[in-house]
Amino acid sequence: MADPIQPPAGPGGRRVRIGCGAGFSNDRIDPARDLAERGALDFLFFECLAERTLANAHALRAADPRAGYDPWLKKRMEAVLRPCREAGTRVISNMGSANPAAAGEAVAEVARSLGLQGLKVAVVEGDDVAAHMTPDLELMDGEGRLGEVPLRMTGANAYLGHEPIREALEAGAEVVITGRCADPSLAVGPLAHAFGWAADDWARLGAGTLVGHLLECSTQVTGGYYADPGRKEVPGLAFLGFPFAEVAEDGSAVIGKLDGTGGLVSRGTVLEQMLYEVHDPAAYLTPDVTADFSRVRLAEPARDRVAVSGGVGRARPETLKVTIGFDGGFLSEGEISYAGPNALARARLAGEVIETRMREVHGHQGPIRQDFIGLSSLHGTAHDLDAPPYEPAEVRLRMALRTHDRDLAEALPREVEGAWLSGPAGGGGARGRVTPAVTTRSALLPRGLARPTVRMITA
Amino acid sequence: MRVRLHEVASARAGDKGDVSSIAVFCDGPEVFEAVRAQVPPERLSEEFPRLFRGPVRRYEIPHLHVLNYVIERGLEGGVNASLNLDAHGKSFSFLLLELEIDLPRDQETN
Numbered sequence: 001m002a003d004p005i006q007p008p009a010g011p012g013g014r015r016v017r018i019g020c021g022a023g024f025s026n027d028r029i030d031p032a033r034d035l036a037e038r039g040a041l042d043f044l045f046f047e048c049l050a051e052r053t054l055a056n057a058h059a060l061r062a063a064d065p066r067a068g069y070d071p072w073l074k075k076r077m078e079a080v081l082r083p084c085r086e087a088g089t090r091v092i093s094n095m096g097s098a099n100p101a102a103a104g105e106a107v108a109e110v111a112r113s114l115g116l117q118g119l120k121v122a123v124v125e126g127d128d129v130a131a132h133m134t135p136d137l138e139l140m141d142g143e144g145r146l147g148e149v150p151l152r153m154t155g156a157n158a159y160l161g162h163e164p165i166r167e168a169l170e171a172g173a174e175v176v177i178t179g180r181c182a183d184p185s186l187a188v189g190p191l192a193h194a195f196g197w198a199a200d201d202w203a204r205l206g207a208g209t210l211v212g213h214l215l216e217c218s219t220q221v222t223g224g225y226y227a228d229p230g231r232k233e234v235p236g237l238a239f240l241g242f243p244f245a246e247v248a249e250d251g252s253a254v255i256g257k258l259d260g261t262g263g264l265v266s267r268g269t270v271l272e273q274m275l276y277e278v279h280d281p282a283a284y285l286t287p288d289v290t291a292d293f294s295r296v297r298l299a300e301p302a303r304d305r306v307a308v309s310g311g312v313g314r315a316r317p318e319t320l321k322v323t324i325g326f327d328g329g330f331l332s333e334g335e336i337s338y339a340g341p342n343a344l345a346r347a348r349l350a351g352e353v354i355e356t357r358m359r360e361v362h363g364h365q366g367p368i369r370q371d372f373i374g375l376s377s378l379h380g381t382a383h384d385l386d387a388p389p390y391e392p393a394e395v396r397l398r399m400a401l402r403t404h405d406r407d408l409a410e411a412l413p414r415e416v417e418g419a420w421l422s423g424p425a426g427g428g429g430a431r432g433r434v435t436p437a438v439t440t441r442s443a444l445l446p447r448g449l450a451r452p453t454v455r456m457i458t459a
Numbered sequence: 460m461r462v463r464l465h466e467v468a469s470a471r472a473g474d475k476g477d478v479s480s481i482a483v484f485c486d487g488p489e490v491f492e493a494v495r496a497q498v499p500p501e502r503l504s505e506e507f508p509r510l511f512r513g514p515v516r517r518y519e520i521p522h523l524h525v526l527n528y529v530i531e532r533g534l535e536g537g538v539n540a541s542l543n544l545d546a547h548g549k550s551f552s553f554l555l556l557e558l559e560i561d562l563p564r565d566q567e568t569n
Binding site: 051052141225226228231232268271272273275276277278279280281282293294296298328331367369371373377378379380381382398400401402437438439440442 | 465469471473474475476477478480482484506507509510511516518520523525527529535538539540542543544545549550551553554
């Protein structure tokens with residue numbers, strides 16, 4: 001009898017094991033090493049590139065031509081390259097960010113320092129489409145034309161699909177480093193390579209996209225972003241395992257995690273992640289396919305194993321999505337707390353005083369946000385602040401504004417701190433920070449304008 | 460009986476630009492039908508007009524008991540522009556779970 005946790009084998013009978021080693025740039029590294037050491041994987045991919053991350057990386061590259069790739073790239077490679085090479089696991093990542101070439105060199109350096117001479121590292125470029133950003137380019141979401149944005153552009157990157165990754169693997173790459181590409185393509189590339197899927201096999205590309213989508217946020221499918229004590233319990237949240245999928249030739253898969261790791265893989269965790277950041281589940285657009293998750297079937301063949309089938313797809317979009325980054329000035333924030341009798345009234349008074357000073361002394365004209373953390377911050381805009389639901393034992397005033405003027409940005413944390421001496425009675429724990437901000441817009445570009453290239457570096 | 464959604468459903472929120480998407484996972488077909496009938500997309504605009512400022516669309520996956528709410532201009536400008544402490548709107552899933560619905564009496568949860 002067949003192993004009950006295996007998906008049905010395809011014509012070739014082969015199943016491919018692919019794992020996810022990161023769901024964002026600052027993700028945990030120890031579970032990735034565990035997956036590299038014990039996962040018996042064919043492929044391990046790392047998704048580290050949010051829109052904002054890439055826009056920041058462009059700023060770093062502008063200051064230093066050797067910078068602009070993921071700041072954790074070397075640490076991650078130091079953790080996984082040796083076990084991956086020993087297990088025959090090939091690594092794919094978008095940690096190239098705004099500088100895939102420098103990232104590829106950095107991977108080769110790490111490989112040499114580990115004694116892994118001869119490691120083949122492929123660099124995928126061609127996502128940088130800044131040269132095609134003309135003032136008359138129409139922006140998505142009714143944002144007008146590019147030339148109308150009154151901000152300094154810092155970079156423009158098209159979402160590439162799976163094809164250059166596949167090409168790199170076919171050329172023998174053991175590590176593939178990309179810049180901007182669609183997150184699920186980091187999984188579709190290796191699957192299409194392993195199974196020989198055609199670039200217009202929409203059903204399989206849709207199924208593979210579902211696998212990539214389920215894995216790409218790492219622990220969000222193994223019990224992260226899920227626990228709700230008393231309603232949804234997750235064991236071992238401090239040591240969540242990273243996920244892997246065992247994929248059949250037709251794209252159906254079993255999602256799992258390593259034995260002995262924390263978390264859980266259940267119908268609930270998989271279903272929640274399937275909808276994450278999805279709009280129309282029957283039309284999830286990537287550069288590879290219009291994927292359709294609306295007919296997916298889930299089953300739980302064994303503990304911490306969920307079988308996923310029925311992911312399909314239709315023809316891919318004719319255009320590529322482009323993210324355009326701009327200098328967004330600064331986000332300025334300051335916080336101070338009040339506790340005990342009349343805490344809320346004192347926090348409100350502090351907020352009024354600080355806002356008055358930001359307007360009348362420092363001349364800030366834009367919006368100023370006042371939140372009362374513990375009472376009305378995260379959902380503050382949704383609720384009526386004039387009718388607090390209860391009198392809090394303590395409350396933390398948070399104030400925030402955005403500006404392109406550094407002096408003005410730095411004035412807010414100082415004014416909040418000033419409330420220690422000059423504000424209402426009993427204010428404590430003042431903190432503040434100024435964060436350089438980026439802002440982004442999106443546009444659609446004809447597919448032919450982005451020309452991906454693959455270049456091999458040997459360590 | 461009147462219940463808060465939190466007692467009979469889960470939710471997960473995601474962000475893309477200034478669009479918040481909040482998927483609601485119902486504890487069974489009866490809850491799914493009740494939410495489908497009693498939480499139409501316009502209810503979100505009516506309950507939270509200052510937060511959710513654009514049109515709301517809703518997608519359904521009936522066999523999995525999922526309703527997916529997609530809210531244009533639902534993130535106060537999005538992660539790059541919002542002054543909200545939670546600029547991604549990750550906590551907005553629990554804003555939806557505060558909503559109340561009526562369930563037939565024999566659908567009381569255990």
